[in-house]
Amino acid sequence: MTSTTSPTQSTLFARLKHAAAEDWQAYTHHSFVEQMRQGTLPEAAFRQYLVQDYLFLIQFARAYALAAYKSRTLADITAAQDGLAAIVGETELHVRLCARWGLSREDLNAADEHQATVAYTRYVLDAGLSGDLLDLHVALSPCVVGYAEIGARLAPAVEDNPDHPYAEWISEYAGEEYQQSARAAIEHMDALAERTFAESRFGELTRHFAASTRLEAAFWQMGLDAAGNPQTFP
Template identity: 55%
Template sequence: MSGLFEHLKATALPSWEAYVDHDYVRRLAAGELPAAAFRFYLVQDYLFLIQFARAQALAVYKSRSLAEMRASKVAMSAILDETDLHVRICAGWGISPEDLERAPEHTATVAYTRFVLDCGMAGDLLDLRTALAPCVIGYAEIGVRIATKVRSRPGHAQSVWVEEYAGEAYQHVAAEARADLDRLADGPLLPARLRQLERIFAQACDLEAAFWQMALDAADEDMGREPR
């Protein structure tokens, strides 16, 4: 096995591709994403990140070494910094900090974030990191995939968002997440344990795809159409 993440990605490839190549992502890259979809996504992603910061705090508790605790602390700090980015981007789309604080969590947001937290509460640090991996590493892959297309369109409405995840700083975060999975796996895993991690990873990918779809459906509703 070349690495745990690559194995998990290969075994969940249909779910992974449905997530990283979702219609939301394709339309964003092409500059065709409805503004209402992106605004709705921004608000929900802000709420999503709050819960993911909690997941990183849980990772500190689940850690069995000081090094793991420090790594989780760094990851939590990165997520909290990401919320600041969201506040700045939201301001450019007419969404105030007060709007963000008042917004209710969508069902898709609740489903995904509580799934991650439950994986961490019921399992160990590897379960938690596996549940987090599609988000942390997937956004890096999406950023790189669509950056060239976005850069070819001057004035692209979501270019700041794309550059954040395609940029060197976030790519480093994703690389560290990959390496962390391999370290936590600590060599070959028993078949039953590996299947358990495969299920967690695939479900997290499906929940990521549902998160994108949530934003598209919200835009459809905003324009008075039935969601797909």
């Protein structure tokens, strides 16, 4: 499957991705992702990741609520509303998958946040609180667009193997609905940049983008590290 999220080099996202190319490669081709593609990722690693990603999404929903608050136009508020709705909907995937292990929504809500979850989500929230709407969306974009890129790249593994153990997760992020959300995020970030971007800001925005990208990689690593430590699960 070919990704439909690939931006042209004229987009701000493309420039940021190019500037943080090594970090982006380490995130999108992390061992966690490659093992998922191959179907060899330990179930314990995926389970740990899913529980923490559910908690992660709750904080990202707060980030989109913050985006609505910091918006000055109805179009920006609507974009934040759409992002918030998509994040809330995404939690249902985690609830469905975790139910296979007998974990309820209540179990997920009661789980403690891992330090990798806290570090990433609070960084994004702080970027939004201390900066403007563009700062916030730049910090959000490695997650939103990165998952679409990963899903599209892993999709052939599912097409070749209908019994792939991670087919539902991969199909969710390779699907057209999520791909469209990623395209919309790129377009909205460009619309913001047309109003508020100056070249002098590019270095600061790159630091936000690169930091979020590295925190994404650390989130994958958290799953791998916990694979042999089942007492970390709720």
